[in-house]
Amino acid sequence: MNLDFSDEQNQLRDQVRRFLEERCPPKAVRAVLEGDANHDAALYGGLAELGVLGAAIPEEYGGVGLGHLELCVLAEELGRVLAPVPVASSIYLVAECLMQAGSEEQKSAWLPKLASGETIGCWAINEGSGRMQPSKISARFENGKLTGTKSPVADGAIADIAIVAAREGDGVSLVLVDLSAGGVSRENLNSVDPTRVQTRLRFEDAPATRIGGTGDGWHIATQVMDRAAILMGFEQLGGADRSLEMARDYALERMAFGRQIGSFQAIKHMLADMYVSATLARSNCYYGAWALATSAAELPVAAATVRVSATTAFQHCAKNNIQTHGGMGFTWEYDCHLYYRRSNALALALGSLSTWESLLIERMSAGNVEAAA
Amino acid sequence: MDFNDTPQEAEFRKEVRSWLDANAPKHLEAELKRASFGSSGLTSEDPIKAGKAWQKKKADAGWACLHWPKEYGGGARTPIERVIWGQEEGVYSVLSGPFTIGHGMCGPTVMAWANEAWKEKLLPPLASGEEIWCQLFSEPASGSDLAGLRTRAVKADDGSGDWIINGQKIWTSGARNSDWGLLITRTDPDVPKHKGLTMFFLRMDSPGVKVVPIKQANGASGFNEVYFTDVRIPDSQRLGAVGEGWKVSLTTLMNERLSIGSGMSTGFPELFRFCMEAEVDGEPAVADSNVRSKLAQFAIKQSGLKYTGMRAISALSKGETPGPENSIGKLVAGATMQELAMFALDLQGESGVVWDEDSPQNGRFQAMLMRSPATRIEGGSDEILRNIIGERVLGLPGDIRVDKDVAFKDIPTSGKQKK
């Protein structure tokens, strides 16, 4: 038994961390928050060159062919710096979906371009407020054409292709749409975290091709989102750790009543609790990484475990990071709110915390109890 | 990352399984399954007798204290092998309850500080369960602030080199069943508190030692008061130098937190089973979304602790020192167990108040409710553990100490305002 990353994987981490320190300082995140661009295209190109986007894509499809453990390591680093790039949409979801269920033709058409960053993909499942379930899907796919509205869609504004859940006959299918082919209009939405743009996509008889069989859409989407949940969990872990570090550094530097504020137990114990939730999340994430890399039978339970633990930890650390900073934490100028925003946006991406809590227990009751016992 | 046994690990697991299959006291299994934290569940046999019998059997076959060297009665096994043993031993490990403090804390301290002759004499009977040890640290006036202890050790004036002990210990778990005690005393009250301490070990049947059971809040009597009146201890039973007791005690406390935290249950699997069976509004409890949310939050703590433990073992098996992450173990487990017990009672509605044989799982959750407050206190309270994480792991400044450079005898002793 070995529950740790290898030396090579940790070297990869160091390399990417150095790259991101240089290419993705808080200034770069703010440029997207405050400016007109919806992502940092130069950074995305750099990540593609470095092989980050193609890390888990096989070489025959233009990837680097490392694997999912490596992608987990990279995701954590992207999460630490709040990288304003569409890796989750394009790689964790769209590329992963193609690898899981795409036809040979779809894979060879799109995976190389997703790996090189030339094409950006988005994942269009949601249709408005409330928990997503098959009965809520009203977009329709008929005779090769898609009609309907998807909202919110992360990175919809910058995507070239979309994978969309749509009704086909009695069931739900997943279809792939080339967003440049006509019949598509887009509208940007204001959101809690503008560093990851949210969009409303309208399709009117847009040409589309199915991924997988008719009516298999929900099943495939569930599998893909499980895999993405683990990768996103690593992003959340990176964000939680960084929030804790920021709070710790400030607690050492800031003086009040003639003492460092970190010497007050109220602050010290709050930080200790942040360390506890981040540590639980890290250990759960490692379990998830193993399940993802080996496609273990426990994957559905592991995914929900990661998701609940990492969401809880990031929200907990990000909000208490603001608390530790006092008034400074509530200024636009300090970076605390960037983490607070991201933690709350990621808590909802792929489905809300309460949805995943419910899923975890449902899956454990279905017979995988041993996994968490 | 790999969760599967290596071929050697699988081979070892097979060996353990077949030995247990042939040797475990299966007639006690049903009773032991009803054990809850703080109680062995045994009623048909005396838990101490049954525990000693099982420990001896394990020791004779080389399965006792797997992590200790062979010459001291251990199994000289690797950390992974120890974990595999624990997984396979399952409910029977409950029988080793009386030896937890000896094996987990006193033993390692003796191993680190005693001379060879003492180690050879003391450790094998401790490993085999023939002798039981207790930890004589806490006092009425010093628990968290252990270094504030007042039990005095003074050199006998007869030139024998012996020490004479006077004072009182409290909260000593298992003192009544113990053969030996690990005792920390004050030898010099004129220096600051951490500097005047000295560690000894002694026979619990030494003249002048008196053990008085304390009735606990949950009705049981696991811990005791221990009084010392002119108890004589030979100087050869001193561990570490005179005045070095604090340093020696750190060996014990470090081991205490590791051993209490790592194997500790949160009660989650039992709660989960209960929620599969129990009904809320005519449906299984797990079908209720509020119940699921609560369960999920308990589940991630349980699994997070489990995998945190595995990360430490992974480090050990690669010959590295585990990181500080294990320090979260008892802090998480204690609080989780308490909340979980309250939730289990809540699901039972008004009848959750009833605590008898017919209560769900024979009253396990009521017992857990009543035992869990102690878990948050013993072996370092939640607050002390948060201080440790804050200061040693995160590098935050220490608390302000008003007693730091003050001679022990000049430290104030009562918080009550004088009128």
Ligand SMILES: Cc1cc2nc3c(=O)[nH]c(=O)nc-3n(C[C@H](O)[C@H](O)[C@H](O)COP(=O)(O)OP(=O)(O)OC[C@H]3O[C@@H](n4cnc5c(N)ncnc54)[C@H](O)[C@@H]3O)c2cc1C
């Ligand atoms: C079931 C049980 C078994 C035990 N077994 C043993 C045993 O075998 N041997 C043994 O030696 N001892 C044993 N103990 C004693 C245990 O180690 C002490 O109870 C514990 O260290 C707390 O000390 P105290 O009881 O004096 O509480 P106090 O130290 O008086 O603490 C009271 C409260 O003040 C808080 N507090 C104290 N100092 C600080 C601080 N610096 N910062 C913030 N908060 C603080 C505590 O967290 C606690 O909430 C046992 C205790 C229990 C409950």
